[in-house]
Amino acid sequence: MNIKEASEKTGVSSAAIRYYEKESLIPPIDRTAVGNRDIDDRIIRRITFVTQMRAAGMSIENLRRYIELFDAQEDNTKEQKALLQEQLGVMEEKHGDLQAAIDHLNYKLNHFYDHMESTEQELRELERQHADKVTQKPTEDGDGLTNY
């Protein structure tokens, strides 16, 4: 498929796909007779992988290092492990921050709700939607942003 189809399939812009190839986040892409990129499913999967890792907050630079290590044929087991471990740490931390912020907002939303008329059900739905994910509420609402 051409780059536009790949773009539509992945949700990544054509320019970004070219950029990823140049930065070696995805392998060199085969070209057609006239020099156009011919993108197969392997490349699509790689693009999707990049998208996931980017969404998870991994920088282009780290992602490139990570991929280089995995693509290399030498025995760089140790470095691979170290890099995985490092990235897992970063992601767990982000995950924690994110969860804290979500909990915080949910708490605020619930508190907020307590002081409102109960005619509007949207908030209840929202609350129900997220209820299973809220594990703990902040011990105090200390950011000074609660007017209610």
Add this chain to the structure above:
Amino acid sequence: MNIKEASEKTGVSSAAIRYYEKESLIPPIDRTAVGNRDIDDRIIRRITFVTQMRAAGMSIENLRRYIELFDAQEDNTKEQKALLQEQLGVMEEKHGDLQAAIDHLNYKLNHFYDHMESTEQELRELERQHADKVTQKPTEDGDGLTNY
């Protein structure tokens, strides 16, 4: 406390604190007689809140809108709700992506481990550390990055 102490306490640079104040992410900070910022715990909490939301992926712009709404005295209940709802959506999505990426890396790490000598215990520890957080593994390891 002065801005340097606040910086050390929050892990946010002095320049960033000034920037946050200018962008109204934190309230106007009191000044001493000679014009230096005198930062109290309320400001510290605000800075921490900003840090958390930033870490969770909220943009400066959205964060400012959010804070403006909460600081305003008018009855903007509806907008506050909408903004909270919007941000919760964004964060839940990010959370999902992040979890997917973490699961992916954990799966890779486990798979990886299966093919290694069991003399090195670090990976077991890492595995143990994160085991409770891994809820599901990717159905296939389709990014082409598994050499092992």
Add this chain to the structure above:
DNA sequence: TTAAACCTTCATGTGTACTTCAAGGCAAGG
């Protein structure tokens, strides 16, 4: 055969979120 709709490379522009620099003020220690 001419326009539309793709594509290419290379260069430059853009938005975000700060960081760094320049120029200067205040307070304490030697």
Add this chain to the structure above:
DNA sequence: CCTTGCCTTGAAGTACACATGAAGGTTTAA
């Protein structure tokens, strides 16, 4: 008195991750 070390504002610079534009090539459809 002068250096050190903190602070101030305002302007300009930087890094990242692309987006956009220029100049041109190919293929398809009218």
